[in-house]
Amino acid sequence: MIELKNLSYYYGKSTVAALDNVSARIGNGVHLMLGENGAGKTTMLKCVAGLLLPTGGECVVDGVSVTKRLPSELARVFYLGVDDGAFMRDIDTMAKRHAPFYSRFDAEELKRNLDAFGLSSSQKLSSMSLGMRHKAMLAYALSLNTEVLLLDEPANGLDIESKMALLRMIAGKCDDEHTVLVATHTISDMETLYDGLIVMQANHIRLTAMTEEIAERFAFVRTLSKVDDSLYSEWRGGKMCSILPVDMADELGLESGPVDYAVLYGALHSPAAPEVIKYMTGPGRSDYKPFSNGVDYE
Amino acid sequence: MTIQQESSRNRDRFSWLGVWDVTKFWWPVLKWEFWILLGYTLLVSVLAISIDTHVLALMWSLAVSPIAYAVMFASSLFGLKSMRERFITLPALNSEKLVFTLLWTFVVIPCISELIVNAVFYLYWGQSENEVLLRMIEAPDGVADMSMEHMTVFKYWSVAIMMCGMMTCLYCSTMSRSHNIIKGIGFSLLVYTIPSFLLGVLAGLVGYSLGKKGELTGNVNVEEAMNRLFDSMGIYLGGFCVVMLVYFVVMLTLYIRKFAKRQG
Amino acid sequence: MNFNDNIPISRQLVEYCYTQVMTGGWPCGERIPSTKDMAVMLGVNPRTVMKAYDELAEAGIIYQRRGMGYYTADDARETIIKKRRETFVRNTIPELRRTMDELGYTPQDILNLLND
Numbered sequence: 291m292i293e294l295k296n297l298s299y300y301y302g303k304s305t306v307a308a309l310d311n312v313s314a315r316i317g318n319g320v321h322l323m324l325g326e327n328g329a330g331k332t333t334m335l336k337c338v339a340g341l342l343l344p345t346g347g348e349c350v351v352d353g354v355s356v357t358k359r360l361p362s363e364l365a366r367v368f369y370l371g372v373d374d375g376a377f378m379r380d381i382d383t384m385a386k387r388h389a390p391f392y393s394r395f396d397a398e399e400l401k402r403n404l405d406a407f408g409l410s411s412s413q414k415l416s417s418m419s420l421g422m423r424h425k426a427m428l429a430y431a432l433s434l435n436t437e438v439l440l441l442d443e444p445a446n447g448l449d450i451e452s453k454m455a456l457l458r459m460i461a462g463k464c465d466d467e468h469t470v471l472v473a474t475h476t477i478s479d480m481e482t483l484y485d486g487l488i489v490m491q492a493n494h495i496r497l498t499a500m501t502e503e504i505a506e507r508f509a510f511v512r513t514l515s516k517v518d519d520s521l522y523s524e525w526r527g528g529k530m531c532s533i534l535p536v537d538m539a540d541e542l543g544l545e546s547g548p549v550d551y552a553v554l555y556g557a558l559h560s561p562a563a564p565e566v567i568k569y570m571t572g573p574g575r576s577d578y579k580p581f582s583n584g585v586d587y588e
Numbered sequence: 589m590t591i592q593q594e595s596s597r598n599r600d601r602f603s604w605l606g607v608w609d610v611t612k613f614w615w616p617v618l619k620w621e622f623w624i625l626l627g628y629t630l631l632v633s634v635l636a637i638s639i640d641t642h643v644l645a646l647m648w649s650l651a652v653s654p655i656a657y658a659v660m661f662a663s664s665l666f667g668l669k670s671m672r673e674r675f676i677t678l679p680a681l682n683s684e685k686l687v688f689t690l691l692w693t694f695v696v697i698p699c700i701s702e703l704i705v706n707a708v709f710y711l712y713w714g715q716s717e718n719e720v721l722l723r724m725i726e727a728p729d730g731v732a733d734m735s736m737e738h739m740t741v742f743k744y745w746s747v748a749i750m751m752c753g754m755m756t757c758l759y760c761s762t763m764s765r766s767h768n769i770i771k772g773i774g775f776s777l778l779v780y781t782i783p784s785f786l787l788g789v790l791a792g793l794v795g796y797s798l799g800k801k802g803e804l805t806g807n808v809n810v811e812e813a814m815n816r817l818f819d820s821m822g823i824y825l826g827g828f829c830v831v832m833l834v835y836f837v838v839m840l841t842l843y844i845r846k847f848a849k850r851q852g
Numbered sequence: 853m854n855f856n857d858n859i860p861i862s863r864q865l866v867e868y869c870y871t872q873v874m875t876g877g878w879p880c881g882e883r884i885p886s887t888k889d890m891a892v893m894l895g896v897n898p899r900t901v902m903k904a905y906d907e908l909a910e911a912g913i914i915y916q917r918r919g920m921g922y923y924t925a926d927d928a929r930e931t932i933i934k935k936r937r938e939t940f941v942r943n944t945i946p947e948l949r950r951t952m953d954e955l956g957y958t959p960q961d962i963l964n965l966l967n968d
Contacts, residue, residue, distance in 0.1 A: 320897065341851075360681075361680050362599055364677055364678065364680075365679035367677070368677075376670065383616055387612055387616060391678060391680065457895030458893065461897065464891060480895075482855055483897050484897065485897060505860075547859055
């Protein structure tokens with residue numbers, strides 16, 4: 291469980307907050323963290339990782355504050371950045387010199403991951419292409435089996451096959467023992483995976499919600515023409531994608547597809563946002579139950 | 589299901605094993621400077637004992653200056669971006685990491701150079717480096733008759749500016765958030781050269797004032813003049829050393845206090 | 853497996869399972885992949901697989917043996933055929949009727965077309 295309590299971060303002497311009083315509670319599972327560039331995703335991930343120490347507020351992972359940088363806590367979190375290149379010559383060296391610090395490291399899993407990506411553990415990382423190096427680092431990161439895994443744009447630059455392989459690897463981490471945060475500004479082909487969603491905007495958290503809760507409240511329909519009374523709709527991939535309250539969708543006899551994060555993201559950045567959020571939080575269903583994650587909205 | 593820790597020791601308490609683990613983490617990067625420094629020092633020392641003493645006197649300072657710089661800039665490798673970030677989040681105690689950086693910079697690296705040179709010289713000539721150099725310089729057509737005392741003072745001075753340079757490099761490469769290596773090397777170079785430069789200017793001024801006072805008129809005995817200069821400078825040298833000592837202590841304290849709080 | 857954007861994933865998974873049973877990929881009475889294995893294989897959240905399995909269990913297509921995993925029921929195929937027949941009668945037949953009326957076909961016409 292990751293808890294952010296009024297977390298703020300200012301880079302250097304900047305007066306602009308990279309993270310502005312952010313609060314959230316993130317439980318187990320795989321979470322999608324959406325936000326445009328500069329919204330604060332990377333900063334937030336780095337704070338959770340202990341790489342950056344908050345300017346204000348605190349970040350607590352499994353009851354331990356990250357600022358102490360205690361080994362027992364650091365061993366439970368791993369962060370893989372966007373341009374995180376190799377920090378050692380090859381994966382073998384990393385497995386030998388770095389992995390021992392992480393008690394749950396699984397050498398077998400590392401081998402499987404590398405095989406899935408078609409990579410060798412002894413190959414010099416600096417001689418690999420950017421994509422290959424990224425895959426090697428992903429394979430390594432996943433094999434460390436840390437309770438918290440923070441991935442910044444993991445599917446960046448991956449071909450479809452590799453994305454699928456990555457998808458399968460992360461699917462194996464969807465359990466009570468792991469929390470995976472996937473930060474991205476483009477929805478990649480991993481939509482089938484997420485348990486929860488965090489939307490960041492202008493250095494705030496706009497919304498945190500579990501996929502189930504979203505699915506309980508909203509129907510995501512794709513039609514050929516606009517649906518009246520939809521909360522939000524946009525033209526995407528040749529179809530009209532709309533968000534409707536579930537009740538309304540039932541009334542209209544429209545069937546909901548899986549939660550469409552891209553459309554939801556669009557909705558949250560449109561004038562319809564307040565209403566969408568209101569619907570998320572207000573009692574709109576007879577079996578309303580409060581969120582398991584905190585919601586921060588304007 | 590709890591998974592057994594690899595070793596049952598409590599990683600949240602300081603242990604030398606922890607420091608050793610940190611060393612192993614850094615070794616793939618640091619081994620380069622370790623072996624190169626060791627190799628070069630050994631080479632130079634061995635060559636020294638095999639060539640003519642006259643030539644040695646001339647060549648020695650030239651040959652060892654790379655060593656001096658290598659020792660001073662050794663901690664710049666801690667500024668390597670990717671390693672630095674992984675180091676911050678490495679599951680080891682801040683104290684263990686701190687101890688490691690200090691030991692490496694101030695014990696391991698200087699020892700390689702100092703011990704090897706002195707060991708080689710001692711084995712061959714039965715004298716320390718300073719003694720050997722003094723012997724060289726005191727060759728019949730030597731310029732000045734420096735005493736062992738002067739050499740020792742000079743050695744202290746060198747050590748002092750070296751330490752300040754090393755500390756500056758360590759601080760800048762570890763604490764900076766960008767361009768760590770450049771800042772580490774750059775600032776330490778400044779700290780290293782400025783005192784020498786000032787001292788040189790000061791020596792010039794003192795020499796000039798001595799000359800003006802007429803103490804060096806008439807038969808100028810170069811040897812005696814040099815000695816007079818050295819003696820006058822002694823006080824200033826002492827003052828500089830104190831300033832540098834204070835600088836070192838301040839930087840070291842800052843380093844220790846800010847280490848745990850450094851930003852990635 | 854490529855996922856459709858229009859239908860909930862758990863439903864698509866249920867259909868996938870139906871297909872497996874019907875084609876013999878999952879022989880009746882034998883063990884099927886665990887929720888986790890399925891999740892990893894298809895790249896979906898185990899929770900979604902769980903949902904699909906729950907639905908299948910409720911329909912009597914699979915059952916869970918304590919500590920041993922999920923198994924296809926012996927009469928899984930029959931159950932699926934029964935379900936699909938129900939869907940056929942409930943959806944496809946009325947649709948056909950409507951089309952027949954629209955195009956002016958009589959049941960005899962349809963019979964003739966089928967026999968060709």
